[in-house]
Amino acid sequence: MNEYIRYLNLPKIPSSLLEDFKTNSQLCPHMTSPFFKTGEHCDEITKWCQQNISADSFYGVQIMDANVSPHKDQANYAGIPESKLVYLVDPGGDSVKTVFWDNNEKFLKYYVIKPFRWHLIQVNVLHSVSGIEPGNKRWAVTTQIFHQENNE
Numbered sequence: 001m002n003e004y005i006r007y008l009n010l011p012k013i014p015s016s017l018l019e020d021f022k023t024n025s026q027l028c029p030h031m032t033s034p035f036f037k038t039g040e041h042c043d044e045i046t047k048w049c050q051q052n053i054s055a056d057s058f059y060g061v062q063i064m065d066a067n068v069s070p071h072k073d074q075a076n077y078a079g080i081p082e083s084k085l086v087y088l089v090d091p092g093g094d095s096v097k098t099v100f101w102d103n104n105e106k107f108l109k110y111y112v113i114k115p116f117r118w119h120l121i122q123v124n125v126l127h128s129v130s131g132i133e134p135g136n137k138r139w140a141v142t143t144q145i146f147h148q149e150n151n152e
Contacts (some may be wrong), residue, residue, distance in 0.1 A: 073123035092138030101126040
């Protein structure tokens, strides 16, 4: 069976940086959709991640305040990502699941992702998030991973 999430042994983001983001952003209380990604208030997190994780990436914070239906991540300026590197800070509840589906939305597998650990998530496969408790927010530091084919 495929593994859609893989934990990585990378350094933890200092809690002081995470708390500063939470305080300064207030976790974006005026979200207009259940899913929001921001680069605002992330300068110190980005700086730390570029020094300790990968200098070649842009880091942002992803915030969800409700369940997210099955989707594949969208293309951006660099193309369609296959994977994301994620550091989950708050799962949004005790039994929040990240669920993977085939293209016909047939269940494949689910994960309850552990906070304060880096993981790679396959985002070119249909996936959803369920179980976010009312009034809670799920938030994480993320960066995209693009896989390029060797054309030589």
